Amino acid sequence: xxxxxxxxxxxxxxxxxxxxxxxxxxxxxxxxxxxxxxxxxxxxxxxxxxxxxxxxxxxxxxxxxxxxxxxxxxxxxxxxxxxxxxxxxxxxxxxxxxxxxxxxxxxxxxxxxxxxxxxxxxxxxxxxxxxxxxxxxxxxxxxxxxxxxxxxxxxxxxxxxxxxxxxxxxxxxxxxxxxxxxxxxxxxxxxxxxxxxxxxxxxxxxxxxxxxxxxxxxxxxxxxxxxxxxxxxxxxxxxxxxxxxxxxxxxxxxxxxxxxxxxxxxxxxxxxxxxxxxxxxxxxxxxxxxxxxxxxxxxxxxxxxxxxxxxxxxxxxxxxxxxxxxxxxxxxxxxxxxxxxxxxxxx
Numbered sequence: 001x002x003x004x005x006x007x008x009x010x011x012x013x014x015x016x017x018x019x020x021x022x023x024x025x026x027x028x029x030x031x032x033x034x035x036x037x038x039x040x041x042x043x044x045x046x047x048x049x050x051x052x053x054x055x056x057x058x059x060x061x062x063x064x065x066x067x068x069x070x071x072x073x074x075x076x077x078x079x080x081x082x083x084x085x086x087x088x089x090x091x092x093x094x095x096x097x098x099x100x101x102x103x104x105x106x107x108x109x110x111x112x113x114x115x116x117x118x119x120x121x122x123x124x125x126x127x128x129x130x131x132x133x134x135x136x137x138x139x140x141x142x143x144x145x146x147x148x149x150x151x152x153x154x155x156x157x158x159x160x161x162x163x164x165x166x167x168x169x170x171x172x173x174x175x176x177x178x179x180x181x182x183x184x185x186x187x188x189x190x191x192x193x194x195x196x197x198x199x200x201x202x203x204x205x206x207x208x209x210x211x212x213x214x215x216x217x218x219x220x221x222x223x224x225x226x227x228x229x230x231x232x233x234x235x236x237x238x239x240x241x242x243x244x245x246x247x248x249x250x251x252x253x254x255x256x257x258x259x260x261x262x263x264x265x266x267x268x269x270x271x272x273x274x275x276x277x278x279x280x281x282x283x284x285x286x287x288x289x290x291x292x293x294x295x296x297x298x299x300x301x302x303x304x305x306x307x308x309x310x311x312x313x314x315x316x317x318x319x320x321x322x323x324x325x326x327x328x329x330x331x332x333x334x335x336x337x338x339x340x341x342x343x344x345x346x347x
Contacts, residue, residue, distance in 0.1 A: 180222025203309030
């Protein structure tokens with residue numbers, strides 16, 4: 001048996017020598033072919049990976065103008081479908097993939113988990129109503145994040161046109177248009193469009209002129225769209241039809257980031273001092289100014305029409321109005337109820 005083993009070894013040596021002598025030119029060619037094949041498969045895998053990430057498509061103003069009817073929403077009654085307020089559909093890519101939402105006014109749709117009925121419109125102006133639950137919510141008032149968000153599945157978003165939140169801040173003097181429905185001039189599929197020039201942007205609130213000869217009730221929830229087609233904010237109220245208020249796109253993004261990344265902290269500051277941390281679902285109800293234990297002034301922040309920011313709460317007072325040793329009390333509201341009060345003494 002041993003001579004056979006030696007024969008096998010001898011044959012292997014002969015074959016190896018033959019490869020060394022005659023096949024040197026073949027080995028590099030084979031390696032190169034393997035490398036090319038691997039690179040080709042790698043490129044294919046990368047291309048497939050990129051496609052599965054739903055790259056952001058081009059967004060043009062002309063598309064917005066042509067499809068705005070499919071981007072608008074109505075909050076309706078669950079029983080007979082009567083119109084309440086407006087809303088709109090938008091898309092975002094915060095997690096690397098396209099997600100479509102319906103943005104609605106909080107004072108109409110309510111808190112997270114609440115059932116809401118929405119009417120959408122197709123390309124032919126035909127309407128259909130669907131039932132949802134609010135996914136994420138802010139709070140009420142023109143100085144709160146007066147927004148409720150409903151996350152739509154890919155199937156629910158079919159046939160709708162999604163707007164996009166502006167990746168930039170609105171500017172004073174900028175012209176924008178609101179698109180929505182009102183009680184006065186509404187038919188089921190007919191929306192109105194009203195221009196406004198932005199007069200102030202402070203915190204999450206956008207103020208603009210809004211000269212209307214009639215009650216604009218129902219227009220809340222309307223997207224405020226600039227000339228490039230981006231949504232600067234969502235209309236949330238007006239003062240006697242002359243001045244409009246909107247939650248900025250930055251405020252809506254705050255709700256999205258709270259939903260995705262649990263960034264729930266919203267600092268309340270006075271003259272640069274952090275007094276408290278609240279969540280997007282909370283707001284300041286009122287600020288009470290006391291001097292020597294007596295109430296000097298009360299500001300209802302819920303409908304305070306001047307410039308306001310949670311990081312600049314001093315803006316509700318005139319310069320010099322708050323004196324040393326004066327006490328400020330901040331009332332924190334959530335879902336319509338007072339959850340705590342914060343006191344601060346001016347030094």
